[in-house]
Amino acid sequence: MPDKPKPKRDLNRRDMPKQSPKVRRQNFNEVALGYTVELAREEAERCLQCKNPKCVPMCPVEIDIPGFIRGIAENNFAQGTQTLKNKNLLPAVCGRVCPQEEQCEKGCILNKRGAPVAIGRLERFLADWEAAQGEAEIPKLTRSTGKKVAIVGGGPAGLTVAGDLIRLGHKVTIFEALHEMGGVLVYGIPEFRLPKAIVKREVEYLRKLGVEIRTNFVVGKTRTVDSLLEEYDAVFVGSGAGLPWFMQIPGENLNGVYSANEYLTRMNLMKGYLFPEFDTPIKNHHRVAVVGGGNVAMDCARTALRLGADEVHIIYRRSRQELPARLEEVENAEEEGVIFDFLTLPLRYIGDENGWVKEIECLKMELGEPDASGRRRPVPIEGSNYMLSMDAVICAIGNSPNPLIPETTPGMEVGKWGNIKADEATGKTSKARVWAGGDVVSGAATVILAMGAGRIAARSIHEYLMNGKT
């Protein structure tokens, strides 16, 4: 109908309803409530359905974004979901935690004209819609190939490989060190950002597809990779980057100084916030400092608030522009009352007579020339030392891969930071019949990148299993 005037494009993306900051500070329920059907449809209608969409190439797993959005706009949620799940096994997870502003939404053409389509929120909408429909259907499985694959680690990388390979007819076993599946999704990312029930549902789905799951199994200790290779045709290592860094400054071993992993694991995996209903104890801290500026730091700070801290500071050595955390989470943290101490470096922690941290000596910084990462380098301001009184410090400055598997697997090459070396195009390691992917290869990264690496490895493993070529 060429004569009909085009309706004016709405340049405002639809906000997603959230719990109010005052209320959510008091609970562990999910902060964002998700789109209603109306909001989702309105947002979906903003999509231009580009012939040559710029959003898709920015997505690490190449979801047909206009395709699934069309499903919503046309009220055909089932079709939308199917299009989405063709490329992404964990849409309820990715819709919640992916850094969309750096990926698909950054590519979106509407970015130049107001605001990009809220692709992540729409993804989440479909995933939640599907969950509300009841049990997911179990697709018919291909005939068994008789090949067996062992997967180390039940995080996003391992789950993706398992899902891809079981559908191709291989027998798959996941070995997970902890007592629950999901990796960082269950032990790191808090309930208020990613409800654990969602992860459980995805894992349950894999189980129904026939994936064998063996929790409480530490590869490298319970059995080595070499010993798994005797029983399995191929091994995929997706053991993540779970080794916490400390700053190597005085006082780090004082009581009340936590690694982000300890703090978050106690809370999430061990349900410390339900203590004493659950046995894992946690402390009541009044003034908490979190060192770092990534998603992990935001999660720790917001958790500490919810546990009743009076004051929570994020200590970050650069400025707000350089914060590596997702913008949405920084804003959430600010709304909830987290205080940001930018351009600040902790020098040492000072304890009381019982060995508990009570003060941090800090140094002010200013921004100098850009460094190798392209960000302006923080430079100390001489003599600007000052004291901050705190009764807890959470160190969230990063993680590296756990050396357990490389150390117990002769012939497996590792890089400078202890990451397993794997071919980018195949995921193959230096060791025959062993693939690796996710944070253990890349260093701490994102859920979607771990899934992308898993998909690449699964394809290569399949080729090897079917025709012996890698």
Add this chain to the structure above:
Amino acid sequence: MFEIVESQMIVPNLHQLTVRAPDVVQDVKSGQFVILRAEDEGERIPLSIADWDAKAGTVTVFFLNVGATTSKLAALRAGDSIPTVVGPLGVPTEIDNYGTVLCLGGCYGIGSIYPIARDLKKAGNRVITVIEARSSYLFYWEEKLKTVSDEMFFITRDGTRGYKGHVPRLQEIMQAVGGEIDRVIINGCTFLVKLGSEVTRPSGTKTIVSLAPIMIDGTGMCGVCRVTIGDSTRFACVHGPDFDGHQVNWEELLKRRKMYFNEEVVPLHTSRCEAHSAEISG
């Protein structure tokens, strides 16, 4: 789920638990530990492996009933099961032919020193075993330990058996044995391993202790088990639990172990109060 094969209080407040965990025993070595949970809502706690049966696929641990988890474990009976037993974790105790080795165990360490003494004996050492307790009625596995020891000594705080006093008496035992002692290995509570290390510090006799800091995952992920050894921070779950007793920063370890002291008393007391109120009202 992991089935309990045997559960008994072997001496007052100290329990022996044997659980079927076939994966754990495939490649277990002495000096390693398991992490287990007593129930789904439960905390993860580490316990040293005192023995295992590879054929039956079982591991045996001893624990002192001190807190929420251990009291739940103590209430289990054969046929019950628990949701987590993971391991073997930690680096095995170094076994070699050193010459004469003195193995000291107290509390749960009386059990966990057993496989170490056994392996040292097999490796050709002269093995002197010393066990320590408040009183003679707290000793167990004496017969078993005898079979792997060349000599055995006892220390009791009340003097009801062997040397009277505490671990400092080790000094005299070392003299009584005659000849050079090439290595000392100590298992047991933090206070015991610390005292033992102080005894051998002046002579510089190599002393290996098994440390028991708070742990969660046991795989190097959380960092809560960090201890200062010499100038460096080590994670007891992956670099230990064995360390050179003369290098350990004991003061720090003792403080870190008390981190959750106040909180841990809460569930214990609540459960006791419930039981008590049920008793008086029912």
